[in-house]
Amino acid sequence: MRNGINSRNILKKKWSLYGKEDMMGKALVLLSGGVDSTTCLHMAIKKYGASNVSAFNVSYGQKAQKEIDCAKYTCNKFGIQFYEMDLSQVFQFSNCYIVSGKDEIINKDNEEQSKSGEWSSGNGGYVPFRNGVFASVGAAIAWSIYPNEEVEIVLGSQYNDIFNADTTPEFCRKMSDAMQQGTFGKITLWAPISEMSKDEVIRTGLSLGVEYDHTWSCYRNSEKPCHKCGSCIDRENSFRKLGLVDPLCKE
Amino acid sequence: MMKILVLMSGGVDSTVLLYQAVDRVGVNNVIALNLFYGQKHKVEIDSARWQCEHLGVELIEADLSKVFVYNKNCSSLLAESKNNEISTYVPYRNGLFLSYACVVAMQIGCDELHYGANSNDCASNIYPDCTEEFVNAQSWAIYQGSGKKIKMRAPFNLLKKNEIVKKGIKLGMTKEEFSHTWSCYTGGEKPCGVCSTCIERKNAFSENGIIGID
Numbered sequence: 359m360r361n362g363i364n365s366r367n368i369l370k371k372k373w374s375l376y377g378k379e380d381m382m383g384k385a386l387v388l389l390s391g392g393v394d395s396t397t398c399l400h401m402a403i404k405k406y407g408a409s410n411v412s413a414f415n416v417s418y419g420q421k422a423q424k425e426i427d428c429a430k431y432t433c434n435k436f437g438i439q440f441y442e443m444d445l446s447q448v449f450q451f452s453n454c455y456i457v458s459g460k461d462e463i464i465n466k467d468n469e470e471q472s473k474s475g476e477w478s479s480g481n482g483g484y485v486p487f488r489n490g491v492f493a494s495v496g497a498a499i500a501w502s503i504y505p506n507e508e509v510e511i512v513l514g515s516q517y518n519d520i521f522n523a524d525t526t527p528e529f530c531r532k533m534s535d536a537m538q539q540g541t542f543g544k545i546t547l548w549a550p551i552s553e554m555s556k557d558e559v560i561r562t563g564l565s566l567g568v569e570y571d572h573t574w575s576c577y578r579n580s581e582k583p584c585h586k587c588g589s590c591i592d593r594e595n596s597f598r599k600l601g602l603v604d605p606l607c608k609e
Numbered sequence: 610m611m612k613i614l615v616l617m618s619g620g621v622d623s624t625v626l627l628y629q630a631v632d633r634v635g636v637n638n639v640i641a642l643n644l645f646y647g648q649k650h651k652v653e654i655d656s657a658r659w660q661c662e663h664l665g666v667e668l669i670e671a672d673l674s675k676v677f678v679y680n681k682n683c684s685s686l687l688a689e690s691k692n693n694e695i696s697t698y699v700p701y702r703n704g705l706f707l708s709y710a711c712v713v714a715m716q717i718g719c720d721e722l723h724y725g726a727n728s729n730d731c732a733s734n735i736y737p738d739c740t741e742e743f744v745n746a747q748s749w750a751i752y753q754g755s756g757k758k759i760k761m762r763a764p765f766n767l768l769k770k771n772e773i774v775k776k777g778i779k780l781g782m783t784k785e786e787f788s789h790t791w792s793c794y795t796g797g798e799k800p801c802g803v804c805s806t807c808i809e810r811k812n813a814f815s816e817n818g819i820i821g822i823d
Contacts, residue, residue, distance in 0.1 A: 441679070448671045448709065486715040490708035490754045494701055495676050501700030502679035523756035532753050536746035540704040540738035 387512040389413035391429035394514035397563035419446035556596035571605035617641040619653035622725035625777040647674030653791035703738035770813035
């Protein structure tokens with residue numbers, strides 16, 4: 359559960375490139391291993407310093423084990439503790455297709471799905487209100503691993519996701535209020551990319567040294583991305599907008 | 610017809626809340642949710658089960674104890690706790706419960722989520738996730754994050770325990786029905802009778818003329 363402590367010293371030097379380590383407080387980042395959350399991890403490291411950052415992952419039966427491997431890679435690289443929590447059993451209600459057990463993966467981009475209403479019903483690619491649960495799980499973990507400290511739970515919800523009600527900037531503000539009230543004012547929510555588009559996220563990440571070849575977005579769990587699911591299409595388009603090729607598409 | 614999901618611990622407050630929901634929308638439109646968080650006092654789950662079976666309400670149970678595995682040394686309520694101090698705050702437990710309940714409510718198509726925080730809990734600062742400010746903030750988060758589908762209500766947050774018991778009596782609850790609720794924090798077969806919640810409960814019953822329930 360605790361990875362890569364030994365690589366910390368090597369990386370200390372590297373950190374001066376990204377910013378000072380004098381920000382008070384700690385950050386606990388929800389890290390899936392995808393583009394958004396990996397970028398958020400780097401933003402948290404810049405703000406707080408790697409030694410004040412931890413990451414956690416909540417698995418709820420997603421298909422892509424590859425994503426977790428990417429998350430572990432990044433944590434290892436920076437000597438960051440990675441807390442994994444398997445909540446697939448309590449998400450058994452979900453009938454959405456990201457969760458294992460349902461085979462059809464719809465080859466449409468995300469926006470198209472939102473228009474057709476597949477998301478809002480909970481039958482699309484989304485477990486409704488999951489970010490509320492993830493943020494709450496983060497608060498519970500943060501209280502335990504950083505007792506009596508001020509902690510920001512970092513959530514990589516992002517503008518492209520705006521059609522999911524629990525990723526809007528409005529929701530993030532309300533959720534942060536609730537977390538602050540419920541933890542003696544110690545724990546808040548930070549959603550640093552909530553108002554960025556995905557290409558802006560990638561641009562920010564590149565300036566912070568994110569290795570996007572070690573992130574995974576595809577809903578399928580094969581060796582290479584499928585290039586067909588909504589998540590792949592979004593990602594590849596965003597790189598294209600920056601005049602770049604997704605490193606996972608390079609041969 | 611409106612559907613209500615009741616967060617049901619098996620204690621007095623959430624049990625009266627369940628009876629009230631059934632009274633409002635009928636037994637077929639109420640679903641109870643009991644969440645295990647690794648607490649010592651598992652008897653309260655039996656109480657929740659008894660009540661739901663008795664009323665004919667569907668009960669959903671889920672185990673969230675994994676979330677608190679890193680908290681072994683903090684809260685004395687947890688079975689794994691090595692802490693003997695009186696610290697019954699389980700970090701952000703109620704916030705997690707409500708967020709998870711919102712996921713369930715959306716999946717099964719409920720319109721409202723009912724939460725049994727009472728005014729004693731709300732007024733004290735022991736449990737920050739029971740205060741009125743928290744209840745307000747959390748209900749906003751749930752309303753926004755559910756696409757304005759789920760309304761969270763804490764109808765007892767201005768009532769004291771004795772007033773909640775009174776409400777239960779008004780709803781027709783019998784002494785036997787009250788006896789199948791559990792409040793004690795210790796993990797014994799019978800309530801300890803001396804912890805704060807045991808005393809509060811006993812007083813609330815006797816003030817309403819219900820004698821002989823522990």
